[in-house]
Amino acid sequence: MLWTKTFIPTIKEVPQEAESESHKLMLRAGLIRMLMAGAYSYLPLGLKVLNNIQRIVREEMNNSGANELLLPALQPLELWQKTGRDKIIGEVMIRFTDRRGRNLCLGPTHEEVITDLVRQHVSSYKQMPLILYQIQTKFRDEIRPRFGLVRACEFIMKDAYSFDADEQGLDKNYSVMHEAYKRIFKRCGLDCLSVEADSGVMGGKVSHEFMVPAACGEDIVLVCPKCKLAKPFKEEKVLCPQCKVELEKVSTIEVGHIFKLGTKYSASLGANFLDAKGVLSPVIMGCYGIGVSRLVATVIEQNRDQQGIIWPKEVAPYDVLIIPLEITDGPIMEKAKELYKLFGDQGLKVLMDDRDERAGVKFKDADLIGIPVHLVLGKEFLKSGNLELKLRRSGEKFSFSAEEVLNKVKGSLDGK
């Protein structure tokens, strides 16, 4: 992609409305723009990152045997009344009456809808285990939206639901999901803690939260400074039973939450199955959420420096940024175009900064938007034919001949 042909409106000034570092960087790097508090537009660069995260989530869910579907945001309130959650969830759920007089809501989650669907189609233990998931836009009437994509009124979730004939099946699926989550967050470039948690409005007995340490995090987790054991924060002083040291308070952002629901929803909505002995029982369920759009902000919280974002490889909107320091016709632009084509043909995702801007502006924006590998063609190229390669994360710079550059770029990307 050529910079002049896409839409990356970077900003020099630090936006005043942004409270967290990730929010500031997302605005400055032209990833998102606020339409109103709690509702954001993803610009091309931000959408690419969002899509990369979705791709990682999809791959890990599919590899775990989960099947993707897509459920409506518009839901009949009636379904929520059957489980009593219309009251429990309360005002955070957006509700309205349509022209036909139907009481509707915008689903903040989908346990009711999926259980009702499975109720109609799963009637035997032979049809289970079954894991269904979706990546879908959810809505909350959030009274204090904050930190950009971290706490928004409209956001993207991955929600998965498991259906089993017995507790052993649920235990197995729960552990499969737990492992998938660890892989997802690792691939996103995150250090993530898994913490036993309360089940809250979801109900059920066992649940784990996935918490990412971050300065702007609003959830406190206790962490052992030695072995990294993590516990929910309930009291001030807790000693790690292994290391015999006091756990430390860490601010974190919740990026995932998994629950053993049991039969809470299947019992109230009548999702029953016949077991091997011919006995009718409610299906045993688990549910598994990931805050997909929130992850974009969280990845930035943990992958940045004073100059800007440092994208982990799998999340980066582009692999390589080519920076020609002269854009008029001549040897620099000729070589830049040649490399742009070469990299594209090799399957690399390339952005070229073909703007008519000073070198300083281009370098600053390059560090700000955080593409892993920068390739500079400037005076050095005119003199010696050499290109300068910069690794955004380490800041290391290398000088190469044009012939070597493809191997060097590929090697740099593989090394990350």
Place this chain on the structure above:
Amino acid sequence: MLWTKTFIPTIKEVPQEAESESHKLMLRAGLIRMLMAGAYSYLPLGLKVLNNIQRIVREEMNNSGANELLLPALQPLELWQKTGRDKIIGEVMIRFTDRRGRNLCLGPTHEEVITDLVRQHVSSYKQMPLILYQIQTKFRDEIRPRFGLVRACEFIMKDAYSFDADEQGLDKNYSVMHEAYKRIFKRCGLDCLSVEADSGVMGGKVSHEFMVPAACGEDIVLVCPKCKLAKPFKEEKVLCPQCKVELEKVSTIEVGHIFKLGTKYSASLGANFLDAKGVLSPVIMGCYGIGVSRLVATVIEQNRDQQGIIWPKEVAPYDVLIIPLEITDGPIMEKAKELYKLFGDQGLKVLMDDRDERAGVKFKDADLIGIPVHLVLGKEFLKSGNLELKLRRSGEKFSFSAEEVLNKVKGSLDGK
């Protein structure tokens, strides 16, 4: 994918609530389920088709130089008041007040939001032409939702917006989009008419609708039986000026609509730019919509027979359906698994019907769900080692040795 590991709830009986053939088939083939009138869940098979259509749309939009972004569904009503469209669109727009007292709506389209975004970031003729698009979920308070995905309250649209410094630029972008639309509908396996149309609530001067002839279509188009010239229906008797024959009335479904908007939105929202002479003028806009979820139903309207759906190659949820007629361990299942792996390794999308069902049930479901190539392993295989290949569209059957099968399957898919 193994049939027993996914979720394809086919139905033998014709669903009573469905009025159109595509709606019946989508329910029977396990593509969608109704949550309530106007709101549908996409089950795994339906979501794959939807994603294939989205992929085609994306490829053609990106190849046309358009940049993808993603705008919020939640919008401040204030923005709609500025263009006066809150009144023009009326009750079909879902509106509510949130806990903070904000007057919000769910965007049935995004001219206001995108113009407001571009207003903030485009200030010079040098930043244009620019085409931005999204594939996004939209909402309408539809008083009579009908025909499943054809007229729904929640649906997926591709909406693109072009921004130009002069009328020539708009003309060029309009024609680029017109050509992209023709390619998109062709790749979806559709015969589609392009018809000059009224601009309606969008405003602007010139617009074209893309209309697909279908029995359940609610829009009448006049078509010349000889040269296929298409005109909007305004009066009963119109003669084709070329062929000198009377145009015929054809029922159609609208799948796309493109508009030369001019300065309607940029003028009322203040999206101005400086031209080459330093004069400040409102940006010249076009907008370009495709009903993405509606396309799923429309493709079926034109690609089906008495037995079920016949997917065009690029839209099909899978390329090949392997049908082993014995699922107990033995030579049939052994070979079926071997082919399943072989095809998968070759990059083909394979579904295997490993259900414990009678041959008749499997054949009926195979025709119903409409995967292009069926591969049957039954008695003939046990006798001679031969497999039966059936082409869903023509119904032709061929018998091959297992060694030949990969080439034959690939050849069949390429020939479509």
